Amino acid sequence: MKTKIIIAFSGLLFATGALHAQADCATKAALAYDDAKAQRYEQAYPALMEVKEQCPTYSLATFQYLERAVNHKMATAQGAQKNALIEEMIQLMNDRLKHFPNKTNPAEIKGDVAWLKYENGIGTKETQFNAFDEAFKESPESFTSPKRIYAYFSLLVDLQDEGKRSLQDVFELYEEIIDKIGAEENRLAEMLAPLLEKQEAGTDLTTKEKQLVDNAEINLSAYSTVKGSVNGKLGQRADCDNLIPLYNNDFEEKKTDVKWLKIASERLSQKDCTEDPIFFKLSEALHRAEPSAKSALYLGQLAEAEGKSSQAMKYYNESASLETNASDKSRVYMKIAENYKKQGNFSQARTYYRNALAAQPSAGRAYLQIASMYAQSANNCGETTFDKRAVYWLAADYAARAGRVDPSLSRIANESVAAYKGRAPQKADVFQEGKQGQTIRIACWIGESVKVPAL
Structure with a gap:
């Protein structure tokens, strides 16, 4: 009986102590959080560390504020002190994952740790690459930072230069990275499209909505920049002079390997290395092994190169109907549209340019091509000279959209907008016609309306 009383009393003391500790943590945390909110990180840091050590599960905010405090210290630290803070930050991230697993994305933590090591030159290129690779493979949807995407690819290229990875490894990751960037651009462009309209x-x-537009355009610009950087890093490794001998050497050994045939054909197709016999051999082998959207596309390119336009269009349409990848489907539609445009069939060309945009809203070149066709048709689409010139306003609108959904086209889009507006009615013309603010219906194949702007 006496033993039971002692045990019960001990339990009561323990529970009371725990409650006091929890209350102490709450008090310290409240004061530390206030200091952190006011960016008094030097004052907040010791108290936050105490709360983390004594009551690690008290609140996620403890770890969030500690990350800010450590980042503040790292901003001015150098040498061994900075390295120690980096290790502290990594441990902090891992502790957060340990104590708040339901409120922490493991892949994001791995990505943050990988970036810290890369940005600060910690470890070898091999270990840095492996850290990014693990984060990307665990959760591609969380791997959205343009800087990290570039670092991930850049490290692999450097390893290939050092003979530690193959050129094929580089090409395979390049495809994944470009697809990832394209997916993010499409997501942003889809969100942006109705707001622009x-x-x-x-x-x-x-x-x-204005904030959403601003943020989307900033991020689209960032992805456009990193896409250019990735292509720049790939450089001459993907030129026809390197690709053709590479695939010629491997063809006999791998001509029944569907995965290899797909990658090789895709790479040659994207780089327009389609006139060499190896492209024909790859395309035929792929179509025999596994008829698909890609093999139909490549056979279409071969037919087009041989001047067999109708056969090329047949293959292109087959490819588009089979294709499930949005950016690749858009690419095929662009090819079909370009063929119709060359034939002077602008109405059909526009249909396929619109299909390209439906598949990939960030396909700004489709907008530029539609603008170009409108401008070329201006003289045939209107009863009066004023109405004919009004077509250029519509062309300018389409050209402007190109630069907004694909910032890499901003320069050419802006130049096109300026050129089209220069051909459209000017202020004196609008005043003379008395049509300011009116809507003009554009006849012929265009079949759209344009509002006379306030000049």
Whole structure:
């Protein structure tokens, strides 16, 4: 009986102590959080560390504020002190994952750790690459930072230069990275499209919508930059002079390897290395082994190169109907549209350019091509000289969209907009016709309307 009383009393003391500790943590945490919110990180740091050690599960905010405090210290630290802080930050991230697994994305933590090591030159290129690779493979949807995407690819190229990875490894990751960038661009462009249409229709955007547009355009610009950097890093490794001998050497050994045939054909196709016999051999082998959207595309390119336009279009349409990848489907539609445009069939060309945009909303070149066809048709689409010249306003609208959904086209889009507006009616013309603010219906194959702007 006496033993039971002692045990019960001990348990009560333990529980009371725990409650006191929890209350102490709450008090310290409240003061530390206030200091951190006010960016008094030097004062906040010791108290936050105490809360983390004594009550690690008290609140996720403890780890969030500690990350800010450590980042603040790292900003001015150098040498061994900075390295120690980096290790502390890595441990902090891992502790956060340990204590708040349901509120922490493991892949994001791995990505953050990989970036810390890369940015600060910790470890070898091999270990840095492996850290990014693990984060990317665990959760590609979480791997969205343009800087990290470039670092991941850049490290692999460096390892290939050192003879530690093959050129094929580089090409395979390149395909994944370009697909990832394309997916992010499409996501942003899809969100942006209705807002741009609303804006172009003269409807004011809400403050929230304006912020969404600004953020989307900033991120689209970042992805455009990193895509250019990735292509620059790949450089001459993907030129026809390197690809053709590489695939010629491997063909006999791998001509029944469907995965290899797909990658080799895709690489030659994207780099327009389609006139060499190896492309024909690869395309035929792939179509025999596994008829698909890709093999139909490559046979279409071969037919086009041989001047067999109708056969090429047959293969292209087959490819588009089979293709499930959005950016690749858009690419095929662009090819079909370009063929119709060359034939002067602008209406059909526009249909396929619109199909390209439906598949990939960030396909800004489709907007530029539609703008170009409108401008070329201006003299045939209107009753009066004023109405004919009004077509250029519509062309300018389409050209402007190109630069907004694909910032890499901003320069050419802006130049096109300026050129088209220069050919459109000017202020004196609008005043003379008395049509300011009116809507003009454009006849012929265009079949759209344009509002006379306030000049």
